[in-house]
Amino acid sequence: MIRKGILKAWASPLSSVQIIGSLSVYLDSIPTSRAIPTAEMVVGRNVAVLFLDPSNFLDAVIIAVWTS
Amino acid sequence: MRTLSGTLTAAQKTASALPHPKVEILDRVAGLTRLNWTRLYTGAEADAFHAVAMPADGSLIRLRIDSTNLYRQRVTTPGAGSDFATWTSWAVTAYAVALCAYGSAVFAFRVGLDGKLYRADSADSGASWGAWVDMGAITGTAATRLACCCKSATLAIVLYSQSNAVYRRRLSGGSWEAAAAWSLSVASITGLAVRYQGDWNVVVTGTQVTTLKPYVWTCVYGDGYSAGVGTWSALVELTRAEAGSNVSFAFPCLDFPDVFRAFFVEAYSGSEAYTRPFGTHSLATADFISNLWREPVPFNLASTYGLALCHSSTYVWLTRPDAVWRASLTPASVELTADVLLLATALGEASGELSLSLRNDDGRYNTLGTGTYAAIKLGSEILFSPGYRTTAGIEVSSGQAYWITGWEYVSRPPSSVFCLRASDGWAMLERWKARRQYTWAAAAKNIFQLLSWLHARAGLEFSSFSTSSAIVNQYPAFTINPGESGRSSVLRLLSKVPDVLYFRGNYGYIVNPLAADASAYTYGTTHAILEGRYITRSKESNRAQVFGAAVFTEDFDWTEIELLSDILSQVKDLNLTTTTRAHERGAAELREAAIHALDGIVLVPLNCGQEMYDVVDLTDAVAGLVAAKRRVLSLSHIYNPTKGQYVLKIGLGAL
Numbered sequence: 018m019i020r021k022g023i024l025k026a027w028a029s030p031l032s033s034v035q036i037i038g039s040l041s042v043y044l045d046s047i048p049t050s051r052a053i054p055t056a057e058m059v060v061g062r063n064v065a066v067l068f069l070d071p072s073n074f075l076d077a078v079i080i081a082v083w084t085s
Numbered sequence: 086m087r088t089l090s091g092t093l094t095a096a097q098k099t100a101s102a103l104p105h106p107k108v109e110i111l112d113r114v115a116g117l118t119r120l121n122w123t124r125l126y127t128g129a130e131a132d133a134f135h136a137v138a139m140p141a142d143g144s145l146i147r148l149r150i151d152s153t154n155l156y157r158q159r160v161t162t163p164g165a166g167s168d169f170a171t172w173t174s175w176a177v178t179a180y181a182v183a184l185c186a187y188g189s190a191v192f193a194f195r196v197g198l199d200g201k202l203y204r205a206d207s208a209d210s211g212a213s214w215g216a217w218v219d220m221g222a223i224t225g226t227a228a229t230r231l232a233c234c235c236k237s238a239t240l241a242i243v244l245y246s247q248s249n250a251v252y253r254r255r256l257s258g259g260s261w262e263a264a265a266a267w268s269l270s271v272a273s274i275t276g277l278a279v280r281y282q283g284d285w286n287v288v289v290t291g292t293q294v295t296t297l298k299p300y301v302w303t304c305v306y307g308d309g310y311s312a313g314v315g316t317w318s319a320l321v322e323l324t325r326a327e328a329g330s331n332v333s334f335a336f337p338c339l340d341f342p343d344v345f346r347a348f349f350v351e352a353y354s355g356s357e358a359y360t361r362p363f364g365t366h367s368l369a370t371a372d373f374i375s376n377l378w379r380e381p382v383p384f385n386l387a388s389t390y391g392l393a394l395c396h397s398s399t400y401v402w403l404t405r406p407d408a409v410w411r412a413s414l415t416p417a418s419v420e421l422t423a424d425v426l427l428l429a430t431a432l433g434e435a436s437g438e439l440s441l442s443l444r445n446d447d448g449r450y451n452t453l454g455t456g457t458y459a460a461i462k463l464g465s466e467i468l469f470s471p472g473y474r475t476t477a478g479i480e481v482s483s484g485q486a487y488w489i490t491g492w493e494y495v496s497r498p499p500s501s502v503f504c505l506r507a508s509d510g511w512a513m514l515e516r517w518k519a520r521r522q523y524t525w526a527a528a529a530k531n532i533f534q535l536l537s538w539l540h541a542r543a544g545l546e547f548s549s550f551s552t553s554s555a556i557v558n559q560y561p562a563f564t565i566n567p568g569e570s571g572r573s574s575v576l577r578l579l580s581k582v583p584d585v586l587y588f589r590g591n592y593g594y595i596v597n598p599l600a601a602d603a604s605a606y607t608y609g610t611t612h613a614i615l616e617g618r619y620i621t622r623s624k625e626s627n628r629a630q631v632f633g634a635a636v637f638t639e640d641f642d643w644t645e646i647e648l649l650s651d652i653l654s655q656v657k658d659l660n661l662t663t664t665t666r667a668h669e670r671g672a673a674e675l676r677e678a679a680i681h682a683l684d685g686i687v688l689v690p691l692n693c694g695q696e697m698y699d700v701v702d703l704t705d706a707v708a709g710l711v712a713a714k715r716r717v718l719s720l721s722h723i724y725n726p727t728k729g730q731y732v733l734k735i736g737l738g739a740l
Contacts, residue, residue, distance in 0.1 A: 018566075020566060025327070035327075035330075036522050036566060036567055037567070038520075038521075038566070038567030038568045039520075039521040039522040039566075039567040040330065040332065040520075040521060041325070041326035041327060041330045041332040041521050042325065042326060042327055042330070042521040042522045042523075043327050043330075043522065044522050044524065044564070045524075068566075069657075070657065070658060070659065071566070071577070072561070072563055072564065072577050072578075072658075073561065073562050073563065073564065073658070073659055073660060074524050074562060074563075074564040075527070075562045075659060076659050
């Protein structure tokens with residue numbers, strides 16, 4: 018399962034992401050793909066979060082970052 | 086299986102028994118009265134600090150602050166024609182106010198502009214008041230929050246915030262104790278509410294220490310019921326937001342008219358900003374400290390200072406300075422048994438529906454929601470209690486509840502039929518959608534507790550008849566993504582354990598189906614089997630591999646593997662960190678496959694007490710079955726008086 022989100026905080030290698038649909042609460046401590054350059058992890062950018070296990074937020078990874 | 090009387094059991098086994106499928110509709114949701122608010126007053130008063138209480142004489146006492154001036158109001162017999170617009174100036178100033186009553190005793194509190202806490206007492210239900218009593222300096226400001234409630238006429242408490250701490254003063258032994266700070270830590274306090282019910286139950290809004298995340302918390306100041314006398318329980322989350330999300334919470338209110346009912350203000354300062362009360366309630370059987378609340382829902386009002394709640398034995402009252410609402414605590418109800426032309430249920434492993442056709446040849450159901458049929462509304466509760474006329478009179482087995490999802494009129498002149506559609510707790514779970522990201526860290530809650538939380542959010546009670554080790558010993562990291570349904574989340578949790586879930590009324594019950602379970606009922610001997618189909622099929626899985634966090638296990642069904650080669654299922658779950666937990670998951674996979682390896686149905690005269698996942702034994706000589714045990718995997722009740730049908734179709738599985 019892949020979810021779109023907005024990067025709210027970034028402290029390599031973990032991110033805090035506002036998954037679209039969650040107005041008030043963010044998903045914290047999401048690992049980020051090593052393929053993404055650190056300089057691209059800018060707060061406010063869109064990110065794609067791949068949930069390898071839809072039930073477990075610890076089994077997820079940010080696989081893409083982009084600007085609208 | 087629900088317990089039946091001897092006479093009802095005997096009746097359902099006889100070929101000539103007269104059916105009596107009792108059908109009632111109540112204006113309730115999940116067993117609780119649905120509060121239908123009627124607005125009795127719309128005024129021009131400013132939205133500001135206010136308070137409400139109802140002493141035993143039934144008068145409605147209100148306080149409000151206009152600018153910094155305090156006003157009071159007493160309406161002796163509040164109702165639709167009452168004057169809620171006339172206020173009496175108390176000729177004092179206030180930052181904040183609170184009000185509580187017990188019997189004819191009423192206590193009013195205010196935080197004065199001089200920073201002091203003041204109290205005024207009434208011994209005659211607010212008809213007359215004593216002078217304001219100076220209770221001391223509390224460095225009160227416009228940010229001070231105030232709440233109070235009574236345990237009795239001589240035992241009461243007032244809570245006030247001072248910076249980031251809550252202080253309490255208790256009335257005990259005829260005097261007010263000295264102020265004492267709580268033992269909890271927050272960064273700020275934006276609202277307080279308290280209600281006595283066994284303990285002093287408290288709702289707090291504010292921000293969390295360090296993270297500054299806005300929260301609505303609950304906690305208990307103990308009086309010996311759920312917490313020791315004079316001790317504070319930890320703050321627990323009712324809802325929360327992120328520090329940078331533009332969402333904040335304030336001004337809660339709390340009362341216990343039938344269950345704990347609360348409102349708080351949620352404010353959003355982003356695009357399309359709002360400041361709106363949200364309402365929620367606890368479950369009928371849940372203690373306050375268990376913190377099980379239905380999902381807060383928005384109330385159709387913009388309000389910065391929120392609402393105030395009180396109740397009598399017949400009504401709940403909800404107020405703001407410029408508004409008064411009330412809602413009856415007695416749900417409208419109607420029995421429809423005599424009008425039933427056709428009734429059918431379809432209960433499955435993750436669904437439950439009811440359809441009901443009622444005679445409408447005289448147009449009796451053409452006007453719904455008022456009069457005799459006031460209870461017939463979307464969302465109302467249908468109680469279906471199958472029964473018979475027995476030697477002891479009419480007897481029924483209650484326990485099935487559904488909630489109306491819609492209806493249709495079928496017109497074939499001169500025939501006219503009104504058809505109701507309803508669904509059970511599974512649909513209640515489906516209708517709950519996560520409105521934000523929910524996460525639980527590993528070790529925070531076990532699967533049973535997560536299921537209990539999910540049921541509460543949908544307004545449903547949750548319990549168990551039996552549980553597996555896995556459901557109480559697995560504490561997974563778990564998330565629910567925004568937009569996901571409660572049903573989907575429940576099914577994801579259940580997929581981790583061998584336990585199954587079914588609904589009896591507004592309760593979801595967990596059962597751990599074991600191969601050694603005893604039979605609850607016998608068909609084919611004294612209770613006839615009208616029709617039967619018995620199917621055997623290969624299992625969907627006979628070898629389960631489980632990949633956890635640095636853990637790998639396998640479980641096998643060797644008998645099937647020898648016959649069919651291996652049919653592999655694989656589980657990947659990083660929450661599984663020990664071989665014990667991993668083997669439990671593997672065993673659950675094989676149990677699921679084993680239960681569904683047998684299939685089929687039997688059609689029997691309606692058994693009033695049969696429930697999902699019961700074990701029954703079947704004797705059907707034509708099919709070679711003698712006391713063969715099967716598990717109930719689906720149920721369909723059919724009542725069709727024009728065809729003389731009153732039967733139960735039971736879907737079968739293996740033990």
